[in-house]
Amino acid sequence: MMHDTSPLTPQPSEVVTRFAPSPTGLLHLGNVRTALLNWLYARKHGGRFLLRFEDTDQDRSEQAYIEAIKADLYWLGLKWDGDVLFQSAHAGRHSDALSMLARQGQAYRCFCSEHQLSLDRKLATSRGLPPRYSGRCRGLSADESVGRAESEPFVWRMAVHTEQGDVRVQDALRGEVLFALRDLDDPVVVRSDGSFTFLLPNAVDDALDGVTHALRGDDHLTNSAYQVWLLERLSYKPPVYLHHGLLLGADGAKLSKRSGSHSVVELREDGLLPAALVQAMARLGHPNMPEDALDAASLLAHFEADHISTTAVRWSDDEMWRWHTRLLHGLDAAQLAPLIKPYLPDVDAERLLRMAVLIGGNIERAEDASAFARLLDAEAVPGDEPAAILKAAGPTFFVTAAESWQTHDGDDWKTWLNDVKAKSGCKGKGLFMPLRVALSGALHGPEMSAIIEFLGPDGVMARLQQACQIRPDGV
Numbered sequence: 001m002m003h004d005t006s007p008l009t010p011q012p013s014e015v016v017t018r019f020a021p022s023p024t025g026l027l028h029l030g031n032v033r034t035a036l037l038n039w040l041y042a043r044k045h046g047g048r049f050l051l052r053f054e055d056t057d058q059d060r061s062e063q064a065y066i067e068a069i070k071a072d073l074y075w076l077g078l079k080w081d082g083d084v085l086f087q088s089a090h091a092g093r094h095s096d097a098l099s100m101l102a103r104q105g106q107a108y109r110c111f112c113s114e115h116q117l118s119l120d121r122k123l124a125t126s127r128g129l130p131p132r133y134s135g136r137c138r139g140l141s142a143d144e145s146v147g148r149a150e151s152e153p154f155v156w157r158m159a160v161h162t163e164q165g166d167v168r169v170q171d172a173l174r175g176e177v178l179f180a181l182r183d184l185d186d187p188v189v190v191r192s193d194g195s196f197t198f199l200l201p202n203a204v205d206d207a208l209d210g211v212t213h214a215l216r217g218d219d220h221l222t223n224s225a226y227q228v229w230l231l232e233r234l235s236y237k238p239p240v241y242l243h244h245g246l247l248l249g250a251d252g253a254k255l256s257k258r259s260g261s262h263s264v265v266e267l268r269e270d271g272l273l274p275a276a277l278v279q280a281m282a283r284l285g286h287p288n289m290p291e292d293a294l295d296a297a298s299l300l301a302h303f304e305a306d307h308i309s310t311t312a313v314r315w316s317d318d319e320m321w322r323w324h325t326r327l328l329h330g331l332d333a334a335q336l337a338p339l340i341k342p343y344l345p346d347v348d349a350e351r352l353l354r355m356a357v358l359i360g361g362n363i364e365r366a367e368d369a370s371a372f373a374r375l376l377d378a379e380a381v382p383g384d385e386p387a388a389i390l391k392a393a394g395p396t397f398f399v400t401a402a403e404s405w406q407t408h409d410g411d412d413w414k415t416w417l418n419d420v421k422a423k424s425g426c427k428g429k430g431l432f433m434p435l436r437v438a439l440s441g442a443l444h445g446p447e448m449s450a451i452i453e454f455l456g457p458d459g460v461m462a463r464l465q466q467a468c469q470i471r472p473d474g475v
Helices: 029-044 064-074 087-103 114-126 142-149 197-206 218-233 264-269 274-283 297-304 315-327 333-343 349-362 366-375 384-408 413-424 429-441 448-468
Strands: 002-004 017-021 048-053 108-109 156-157 166-171 174-179 189-191 215-216 242-246
Touching: 002 108, 002 114, 017 174, 017 215, 029 048, 029 064, 029 215, 029 274, 029 297, 087 108, 087 156, 087 197, 087 218, 108 142, 114 429, 142 242, 156 218, 166 297, 174 218, 174 429, 189 197, 189 242, 197 218, 197 274, 215 218, 218 242, 218 274, 242 264, 264 274, 264 366, 274 297, 349 366, 349 448, 366 448, 384 429, 384 448, 413 429, 413 448, 429 448
Parallel strands: 017 048, 166 242, 215 242
Antiparallel strands: 002 174, 108 156, 156 189, 166 174
């Protein structure tokens, strides 16, 4: 395999990309990266982004998965152009393509059993040769092939492997990649049950749908060689490919459903902001993306396909949630309020907005708002660690704090704090933390002056009086 690194620059009017998932499961992180990169490439160059379901596996394809994938793409903001496409709509063209290849002697029936194939692979390996198909059935006459097909199971193979020639894959990252045909196999394109494998329908559909650029992982590079060979023999123009480095899990294995990949449905149910997933994904293998590119328009402005890494990259849940927190902090109160509402007691809309303003900068996820429930309800029970602080301070401390509060009648936080300090003899965290927990229910949070303003004089007193009733352990 040789490389020619000549640049390939698409013209805006030419670009059509696609995302072609199989509707046999939910959308996972690896799928998201493929969809996002194809969407970014199309939008960057003023082109079109297609959604095509490869639904020819009728036993496993489900309408529920089609609807779920469409919903996930909408949620992520990856809207496709035009109607949703289905591979099954081109079933007749797939058969026509196979027939054309067969007439040209470029596809043939293979009657070899799995046992025979295994023996051939072992023999090749023992001789230090690649475990390719031996070509045993390639020389069968047309009459013999047709006759045996009446009583024997068979698959269809493409007649790719020869000692001479090469196939050239146009790659927008790697330039022109050359594959010697003698290094390639005769791949199966139709299984013994009559169903097509990935290679032929995927390539033919790209041609029929006008796809000009296909972005996918470098594990498809050899597939691309087969598909270019196939399309050229069918007189179709192959797309320009972009084979980026694979997406790996934290353990270094290819990220998949079985190795740490989340479904988009799971992440949405966990409260993740969709933009956080897009931000984390867009930066994988694209190191020049600036930190302040915080929306889709900014990502598009800085996206450069030739900056995408050809080496593997590792996924990080922590990085995704870091972006979630950053974006959460950038929401205004009206955007944040409906996100935190499920985690708080019944509260009217106006007070919920004020709550969002108060705690917005102090939560990492929407569910963190529940730690501040005491700001809305004096009777709300704090968590174990905050409750331990209240118990350690003891009722006497809070009686003193309440009496001081009544005396100062709403004076500022520092004045009140200093008075409680003088009267209780407490200082440092022993002074500050019990008051914070008594009022807010949390160990950390907004400035105490802002909390006092939010609660008002009566609200502060109600929480101090409730804290007076908490007894130390063993009492």
